[in-house]
Structure formats: C-alpha cells, structure tokens
Amino acid sequence: MEPTKNFNTTPGMAGESFDDFKAPLFLAWQINSVCNLGCLHCCEEAGHHIPGEMTRDQIFNFLHQVREMGIPYVAISGGEPLLHPDFFEVAEFIQEAGISLKVETNGEFIDDRTVERFAALDFRSVQISLDGATSATHEVLRLKGNWGKSHAAVRKLVKKGVTTEIVFVPTSFNIHEVGPAIDMAYNLGCYGFYTGKIMRIGRAALNWDKLNPTEEQYKACFKILDEKTKQYKDKMKVYYYPYDVIEELKYRLQKPSASLLVIPNGNTKLIGPLPFICGNVKEQPLGEVWERYKKAWREPRVIEFTKRVIKDPNLLAESNKWQNIFETRSETCSA
C-alpha cells in the first residue's frame, strides 16, 4: 500500500517513499503455520508448526510494540489463524489498541459462537478463502477443505453485520468459475471480492505447472473481472491486482512498500516472494526491525538476487529458504 493522494502538497514531497515513514503503515502477520488444509496453491507451504514459533509472551511483547509504533493496520493470517490458541486475545488487544484488523481465514472454524465474537470485536473485515462457486472446484484445490463450511461462514458473518470479503486465487482448476464466484459473493452480501494472479511461491511453486493458468485463461478471466467490476459498481467492491509476482518485484525494487511481513517464528521478510529476512521481532525491537527493513532493500545482495529472479522466475521456489540479509549464514525453512 502506497500513498495514493497528497493533500495540500507538491509532487515529490516527503511521504511518497517508505523511507519517509517513522513506522510501517501495514503489518502482515502470519500468526501460525498450522493449517487443517493442504492447499495445492498455498504460498506458505502451511500445514505444520515450524520451529521457533513465537510464544504467548513474545506475541504480546510484539503487540505492545505494534501499538506503541502506531501501526494503523494489521492483517492476521496463517496457516489457519483460528487454530492459534491465543487468537481471540490477540484480536482483542489489536481492537482495543484502535488498530484496524483484517483476519484472513479459510472459514472452516467459524461457528455461531465465533461469529458472535467477531461481531463484538468489530473488525475491519474477515476475509474468507473461497476458490470456487462450487464445492467440487474449491475442494480440488483446497485438499481436505470443505466448501460448505466456508460458504456457511460467509453467510453467518454477513448476517451478523461483519464486513466480509472473499478472496479467490485463480488457477487452471478454478479460473473458469471466477464469474459465478463473484456473483456468489454479491448474493451472500459480501463487502468485497479480491483476486489476482497466483503467486509462484511456497507450495504453489512446487505445483506450478499444474496450477498456472494459460495467458488465454487469464485474458478471459480479466475480461470477466472488468465486466463484473462494472456490474457491481457501488454495490460490492470487486478488486483485482492484474500484475504477477515478477511485475510486483520489479515495482518493489524501485518502491518498497511501507509494510512488514512477520512470519510465525518472528522472522521478518522483505516481501513474500524473496527469501530475505531483515530481522526477527523476538530478537530485536520492532523499531530496529523497521530500520533494518529499510536498509535491506538497498543491500546489493537483495538487489542482485531480485534482478536474477526477474530474469529467472524458477528462483521463486527459493522464497521460503530464508536468508538473513544481515548475517552471513543462511537459515533454511523446514516448513
């Protein structure tokens, strides 16, 4: 997320670069790695615990720093965040701190009681992954997934007045259902429908040849998205990000975002598709991690590797082989 408009300013002024901000504007936090599903297109290879996941004390120490730094917007994902034992206490802390909170979940653990708690917490939104308008399409991608549970979760959340969004990742298995999925989101009363090109990282990279839609499929998909955006204008937000991960990296190399991505063990990545970590929120104060993040984007090692990835997208498969940019030894993810 970048500054999109300046008020009462002149072009080129401060506030247009991530360097200008005293703290991140956005925190993407993967609170856990545990997940009940084994999605073919998971960008995190989630499923099991990873070594060194943050303890309860470390989590709340981190959250106090998030509040003190004035980070305005946090998105919690996983793994499956509702499987984290401290999830609701974390959400309450964030809510009481006046921070906007988005929760990204597969929706399978959202029962009536959970919906009541979500409604009381008055989140910015709950984002449910629904990768099809039918159970057959959704479940062929989301192994062990249950479309009916996720669909019911959306219905319950909307009924209770929780701002609910659906996220849909197009693959060769489900891209044909993007139109019906948008209609479904609207009929369920969702606030928004989000999609964009699948990212070639994590488990998705391992299954890339099976998952990646053809250019023709994408072309048809974006045509539908354009039509649906018009159809639901002022009724439901249909948002799609038309660039792939390589285009994103080209852009971020020039203009890193004012955000941090913290993974379950506290490591802070520069960006999902790159293997680089700039610090660990268990080991360094968050303010220091932010400064390290800003510095890391200018490290020759980061710039050179990113340029190599842009030339050879096969290197995206290394995105979870973490390397601490400020240490010589490398750390490999076993997730």
Next chain:
Amino acid sequence: MEFKKHVRIRKEKFGMVIFETLKEKVFVTNPTGAEIIERLKDKKTPDTIITELASQYGADAAVIADDVNCFINNLVRQEVLAK
C-alpha cells in the same frame, strides 16, 4: 465533522499520514495539512480552524479560508471525512 470509522491517522515528520484502511488508500499531507487534521480530530469546526490558523500565521482569514475549505472538501471527496 468526523473521520470515518476505518480511517487511521498518524503524525509524521513531513506532516500527517491518513490511512483509509477499508479501501486501503493512503494519503499524506504536509505540516499545514497536519495542523488542519489535528484540529479536525479535536472536533473543531472549519470556522474555528480558519480563525486559529489565521491568528497563528498572522495571515488574511479569507486566504486561509480558501485553503482550509479546499483541504476539507478534498478529505470529504476522498471519503475519509464525513460532514
């Protein structure tokens, strides 16, 4: 006038950053814009803000009024501030 529910505001060296978190849009202001926003947060009316800024800067209130009203209208148009 008040900022909308999902709007978060933070002071920065350069002025102020305004984050409409529902629409995920970020806006920045210079220090003068920050002065207006601080007063809007304190629930001050545009008239009060104009008077205070005119006094603070020793400027013509009519000129200040144009800038303040333009700025506030911008905030409303961008749906971060509700009238």
